[in-house]
Each structure stands twice: as C-alpha cells, then as structure tokens.
Amino acid sequence: MRGMSREAFLGLLGNTTAPTPIAALPPEPLPTSPIAFWSSPADLPPQPAPDIRLTEAALPRRLGKFPFWRGNHNLHDFLDEVYIRASAHAAEALSGRE
Numbered sequence: 001m002r003g004m005s006r007e008a009f010l011g012l013l014g015n016t017t018a019p020t021p022i023a024a025l026p027p028e029p030l031p032t033s034p035i036a037f038w039s040s041p042a043d044l045p046p047q048p049a050p051d052i053r054l055t056e057a058a059l060p061r062r063l064g065k066f067p068f069w070r071g072n073h074n075l076h077d078f079l080d081e082v083y084i085r086a087s088a089h090a091a092e093a094l095s096g097r098e
Contacts, residue, residue: 031037060066060079069075 060076066075071078
C-alpha cells in the first residue's frame with residue numbers, strides 16, 4: 001500500500017491472532033461385533049422415485065440459431081424429435097421397464 005507505513009497497514013488488518021480451535025466431538029461408539037457393525041437397521045426409508053423431466057433441446061435453444069446448418073429441416077425442430085425419443089428411452093431405462 002503506497003504511502004502507508006507498515007504499522008498503519010497492520011492496524012487496518014485488525015486482530016491477526018489465530019482463532020481458538022473448536023473442540024472436536026467425541027467419537028461415536030462402534031459395535032464390537034462385526035455382524036452388528038456391518039448390518040443396517042431394518043427401518044431404512046424407501047428410495048424416492050426419480051424426478052423425470054422431459055426437456056427437448058434446452059441447450060441448443062439457449063445457444064440460438066446454428067450458423068452453419070445446411071440441412072433442409074430446421075435444426076431445432078429436428079433435434080426436438082431426437083431429444084423426445086432419447087428422453088423417453090432414458091426414462092424407460094431408469095424406471096427399469098426396459
């Protein structure tokens with residue numbers, strides 16, 4: 001800091017002493033039996049169903065018009081169909097109905 005003495009600069013920084021460490025929690029007691037250690041409780045909550053959202057060509061739409069597209073069809077319309085089929089296939093694969 002130009003034009004400032006070292007003491008003035010350190011005074012701006014304030015108290016630079018290290019904070020006191022926070023005491024750690026005591027460790028959780030573990031079962032001594034390997035069977036009890038590796039088994040899980042029977043009342044585990046069920047897995048929620050995955051949230052499946054079908055979004056067609058979200059990224060290409062955000063990017064705008066593709067500058068070098070020479071196809072006869074509109075790129076976004078074409079990709080909409082591809083994304084719909086791919087999303088349906090992925091949703092089917094995730095649900096386990098495949």
